[in-house]
Amino acid sequence: MSSPSAGKPAILSVDDDPGVSRAVVRDLRRRYGAEYRILRAESGPQALEALREMKLRGQPVAVLIADYRMPGMDGIEFLEQAMDLHPYARRVLLTAYADTSAAIDAINVVDLDHYLLKPWDPPEEKLYPVLDGLLDAWRSSEQRPVHETKVIGNRWSPRSSQVREFLARNQLPYRWYVADEPEGTRLLEAAGADPVNCPVVITSGGQALVQPTDGELAEHVGLSTTPTGEFYDLIVVGGGPAGLGAAVYGASEGLRTVLVERTATGGQAGQSSRIENYLGFPDGVSGGQLADRARRQAAKFGAEVLTTRDVVGLEVNGSARTVRFADGGRLCAHTVIIATGVDYRRHPAPGVDEFTGRGVYYGSAMTEAFECADRDVYIVGGANSAGQAAVFLSRNAKTVHLVVRADTLEKSMSHYLIQQIAQIPNIRVRARTEVVAAHGDDHLTQIILRDNESGLEEKADTERLFLFIGAAPQTDWLDGVIERDAAGYVLAGPDLMVEGERPAGWELPRPPHHLETSVPGVFVAGDVHADSAKRVASAVGEGAMAVMLVHRYLA
Known part of the structure; x- marks a missing residue:
């Protein structure tokens, strides 16, 4: 096996067939050799030994490619153990057509990113596009130092749980330490903090944040919280699938677009461990992965994504639509898309509220x-x-x-x-x-x-x-401005027409567009829309459709 060296990130291929192994490495070096160290091993144990050495030396691993059928340790077993050493490396399984079902089953075991059928010729069509996407995703995650953010807290602290969940949902790597265990105690002493003041977050720059708010966390870990402009074509409120879909389509079609999210992009779907019925992902995709890809896609087209900004009001100021934030700030645009989704209902059983965040x-x-x-x-x-x-x-x-x-x-x-x-x-x-x-x-x-x-x-x-x-919409911030049904879901389009009459206060000569609310220029998409389908695909579709109607409104 080639010996790992410092510098370039590694792409490691594991196959017990020397001919196949050489072919994989040949194709990989042709495309990626300039930027990546291409390594190969002929068994799982041999590859794990190399990965351990790279871990000790701090050498990054970008992609692991393993053959499914290998004696002693098959590809799934290897990838499962490799995850513990290099959890952020992207994982690919090489498999014959007859083993496709095993590869699909492996998705739930090793969070497989992709499986490739042998042979993969021509690589320009079957290998390189897959690896290009995986390497793009890996490079995005590598922009944040792995495990440099540290969270020290108490095991049964609700706020400690919330901080960890906030970081995880925003795709921010961190390491968790229990305050009363040796390493946690050492970190608290170094930070000059007391265990009673947990959670304490130590940023990658070494700054200690004691009991930080979500806004303080976002500011110190690199999330954007402040808009760069004062007026936009489109404000999207809510960063779930509908909001992300609207941001992608709005920005890609030339609208100055800003997405405002209270906690983390992805919404409830972003917390899903595996979505298997979404178009284009036959192997399934985790909610976090889908949200991360959509967020990066929106940013690629120029959309701004603001986190930890809680929208508490909506105003109509002439042709402008204004959203108000809990901190007193405000933001204006020609149009607004409401995509705030729904929150889980609180459980009424005695004791549940008392132990929320503590079990x-x-x-x-x-x-x-x-x-x-x-x-x-x-x-x-x-x-x-x-x-x-x-x-x-x-x-x-x-x-x-x-x-x-x-x-x-x-x-x-x-x-x-x-x-x-x-x-x-x-x-x-x-x-x-x-x-x-x-x-x-x-x-x-x-x-x-x-x-x-x-x-x-x-x-x-x-x-x-x-x-x-179950879930309920959190739409009290629309009181007195936007018409909703008895449960709080936002009405739009035909649902606003009662016996052919337009909603009260509607001044335009045309009726509301399909996803347009009772205020012209304000649209709704996703689960917060009355009688929505409550599925990721339909939410993304409504987000895209709302942007089409925004263009129609602006015209």
């Missing part, structure tokens, strides 16, 4: 997944987000209990997910059941389940409860 989590809380290893985990919800979380957590958890009030998953979950869940032995579906109480001391230790058919209650010991119990 009870709304959404997937991906940062807590490691703590679920070999434990009983409970998930409440029967829609796709709950099913995706169950599949993801089942990799490490002892048992995943999926608690559903309905008598079957078929009423709210996609068929492909139901089939997956049925094939995973450590997922148990608890139909006609709900959580009625939560108990514990400094953190969750027990929940009470009620069988709604028999009325019997059961105690269940657990330290992790994830809630996916």
Whole structure:
């Protein structure tokens, strides 16, 4: 095996067939040899030894390419172990057509980025486009130093959990230290901070932030929070799939576009461990990956993306549309697209609010997944987000209990997910059941389940409860400006027409466009739209369609 050297990032190919291995390396060197160190190994153990050496020397690894069928350690086993050494390297599996199903199954094991069928000739069509995309994504993540941001906090602190989730959802690498463990204690002493003041975040530049707000975090870790202009063609409020879709299409079509997001791009979809029914991703894609790609795509076309800016009001000032921020700031544009999505409803059971962030989590809380290893985990919800979380957590958890009030998953979950869940032995579906109480001391230790058919209650010991119990729009900031339905969802287009009459205050000679709200020039897209489909694909589609209607309005 070629010996690794410092300098260039590495692309490592692993194949036990010397002829195939040489062919892969030949094609890789032809295209990428000037910028990357091209390495090859003829077995998984040999490749792992090289990866360990590179890890110790601090040498980056960009892409791992492994053959599926190798004696002793197959490609999936190798990639699974390689993830622990170089988690940010992109992973590709080489496979024959007969092994395609195994490659697809591997997606849920090693978070595979792509699989390539052998032979891959011509490489200009089948190999290079795939690797170009993976290397672009890797370079984007490498712009932030891996593991240089440190978070020190208490294990059962709600704010510590929120800080970790904020960094993770914004694709910002960090390392987590528990305050009362040796390394955490040393870091706190070095920062001059007291454990009672956790969480403490130490930035890559060595600055200690004590109990930082999301805005302070964003400012110090390189996220943009301040607009560069005062007036835009389009303001997109909300950074979920609909908002990102609108930002991409708006900026790519020449509109001065700014996207404003309260927490992190991706919305609820961004927390999904695996989206498998989105067009163009036959192997599936995590919500975080999809959001990251869309955010980079929007930025590529010139859209500004602002985070930690909470929009609290909307005003009509002549031809301008103005959004007001919680900090007193404001931003104006010709048009606005409302794409704020929905938030999870709060669970009414006694004790749940008390232990939120201390064992009870709304959404997937991906940062807590490691703590679920070999434990009983409970998930409440029967829609796709709950099913995706169950599949993801089942990799490490002892048992995943999926608690559903309905008598079957078929009423709210996609068929492909139901089939997956049925094939995973450590997922148990608890139909006609709900959580009625939560108990514990400094953190969750027990929940009470009620069988709604028999009325019997059961105690269940657990330290992790994830809630996916439906969603509600947070649209109070539109009071008195935009018409909504009784549940708070935004009405648009034909839904505003009552017996052929236009909405009150509508002054234009034409009726509202399809996604146009009761205020001309203000549009809606995605889950916050009344009677929306609540799917990623439809949200992206509405975001794109809203931009087309923005152009029509501006014309």
